[in-house]
Amino acid sequence: MxxxxxxxxxxxxxxxxxxxxxxxxxxxxxxxxxxxxxxxPTRSIRLVVPFTPGGAADITARLMGERMSAILGQSVVVENRGGAGGNIAAELVARSAPDGYTLFLGGATIFCANKDLYGGRIPFDPMKDFTHLSRVSIGTTLLAVNANSPWRNFAEFISAAKEKPGALTMASSGQGTISHLSLSKMMQSAGVQITHVPYRGLSPALNDVLSGAADMLFDGIPAIIPHVRDGRLRALAVGSAKRVAYVPGLENVPGMAELLPGSGMDMEFWYSIDGPAGLAPDVAARLHAATVQAAKLPDYKERLQPLGFMPVTDESPAAFTRYIEAETPAWQELVRASGARLE
Structure with missing residues (x-):
């Protein structure tokens, strides 16, 4: 100079x-x-997770946080703020200072579905109130029942649901979550009625299925698969159209194209790293680079894949923003078709 x-x-x-x-x-x-x-950064970064500990979002956030900490040279601290289908955490991040020190573990339902699920009444704008950085993982849902239940496969479970409409119960990670939407779409496609019991996160829902207090769970694979492998839960189906044969323990579990042909059911969902709107372009670029670098680390894939997730990244914040805009109509149609409405 x-x-x-x-x-x-x-x-x-x-x-x-x-x-x-x-x-x-x-x-x-x-x-x-x-x-x-x-x-x-010159100090620690907060990564806000919209669900309670133990679920797919929490696991993804902690894997990303560990790796981003090493890349950025500052700790990335995970903070769980569950409730309202992710809206509480999303609003907190949207209203935070746009300085790069508060990030969000966003997802498909929060950015693409919640506005319709809540009749347009959510306390943030999915596009205007965030700086979308990149997706970091993509996966699907798993339908599982207690291993002591009488249902050996999906057909037997659906038959029981048809015999006694509303008698079977499904514990979910909350209203408006991917779990809730998976159930709604399956009930519509199979012509059955199952009572939805929402919890404040996946962990308490999972505990009630393990104890036999609820009949089934239809949620993200990562928190469920360990219990399938140890024989406490029985996997009946995956929510994606195709099988997820790359996940040990699920090689022979059928997908929805086999079980409900013609339904178009394909419950793939993703998680992302996002900041509040107004991040300085240079800070956004730094965070995007760290996010992508972390998601491309070989050990990240090695940890994700057995849990039923695969890494995915976007080349730029602008590219990811365009992706969300393109995906939103499909999620809106899913909400409309399911009939799910939340207050």
Whole structure:
């Protein structure tokens, strides 16, 4: 910088006119901005998760947080704020300071479905109130029952549900979650009625299925698969159209294209890293780079894949924003078709 300033001074015989001073003053902030980006972050970052500990979102956030901490040189602290289908956590992040120190573990239902699920009455705008950085994982749901239940396969379970409409119960991770939507779509496609019992997160719902207090669970694979492998739960179906044969223990579990042909049911969902709207472009670029780098680490995939998730990233915040916009109509149609409505 000193060479750039000294050249015009020498050319002008050592005089700097008003125009030179003005240009220097205007250039100074631009020169300082990259220095601020290079120094970010200087303290710990909060990663807000919209569900309670133990579920797929929580597991994804903790895996990402560990790796982003190493990349950014500052701790990434996971904070669970469950409730209202993710709306409570989303509003908290949307209203936080746009300085890069509060991030969100976003997801498909929160950004693409909740506005319709709640009749347009959510306390944030999925597009205007966030800086969307990148997706980090994609997966599907798993339908499981207690291993002591009488149902050996999906057909037997559906037959029992048809015999006694509303008698069987499903514990879910909450109203408006991927669990809730999976149940709604399945009931519509199979022509059955199952009583939905929402909980504040996956862990308490899972506990009631394990104890026999609820009949089934239809939620993200990561928290369920360990109990399938140890023989406490029996997997009857995956929510995606195709099987997820890459997950040990689910190689022979059928998908919805086999079980409910013609239904179009394909419950794939994703999680993402997002910040509040108004992040400085250089800070957003730094966070996007760290997010993508973390999601592409081999050990991240190694940890995710046995849990039923696969890494996925977006080339830029703009590309991810366009993806959300393109995906939203499909999720809106899913909500409309399911008839799910929340207050």
């Amino acid at each position: 000193s060479d750039e300033v000294s050249a015009p001074m020498r050319a002008g015989g050592g005089r700097v006119g008003r125009r030179g001073l003005l240009l220097g003053a205007l250039a100074a902030p631009a020169l300082l901005r990259p220095a601020r980006a290079q120094g970010f």
